[in-house]
Amino acid sequence: MTSRTDDLDLTAIRRVLEDRRDGSRERVSGLARTPERGSGLGFGKRIGDGTIEAVSRLTDIGVGSTLERGLARTERALTKLDEGTYGVCDTCGAAIPAPRLRAMPDSVHCLACAAAERTPRPARRR
Numbered sequence: 001m002t003s004r005t006d007d008l009d010l011t012a013i014r015r016v017l018e019d020r021r022d023g024s025r026e027r028v029s030g031l032a033r034t035p036e037r038g039s040g041l042g043f044g045k046r047i048g049d050g051t052i053e054a055v056s057r058l059t060d061i062g063v064g065s066t067l068e069r070g071l072a073r074t075e076r077a078l079t080k081l082d083e084g085t086y087g088v089c090d091t092c093g094a095a096i097p098a099p100r101l102r103a104m105p106d107s108v109h110c111l112a113c114a115a116a117e118r119t120p121r122p123a124r125r126r
């Protein structure tokens with residue numbers, strides 16, 4: 001039907017995406033399951049235990065949300081493979097260039113929309 005993804009190995013891409021999804025899921029559930037990993041085991045007995053712990057928790061939270069965003073995108077890309085809309089931008093419907101899909105198989109947006117999404121929105125006043 002569509003010709004724009006003809007030169008892409010969708011089977012290989014699906015495999016890459018599934019691998020990535022499984023790996024991300026494992027890491028996300030690992031982070032959720034072990035928030036206090038290693039505490040009380042004498043691991044961080046050097047300086048400023050509490051500080052180190054607080055910092056690492058913040059880092060974990062950051063990593064966690066990045067992971068979850070990546071996981072959501074990977075899952076979306078897999079859904080698009082199922083739907084037959086892989087390679088079509090979710091936002092504007094434009095074709096995503098094959099080289100971009102090869103470089104980033106979990107791309108669900110064209111370059112312009114992805115760039116727009118990455119641009120931080122101005123913080124809203126409360």
Ligand SMILES: [Zn+2]
Nearest residue numbers: 089092110113
């Ligand atoms: Zn777009």
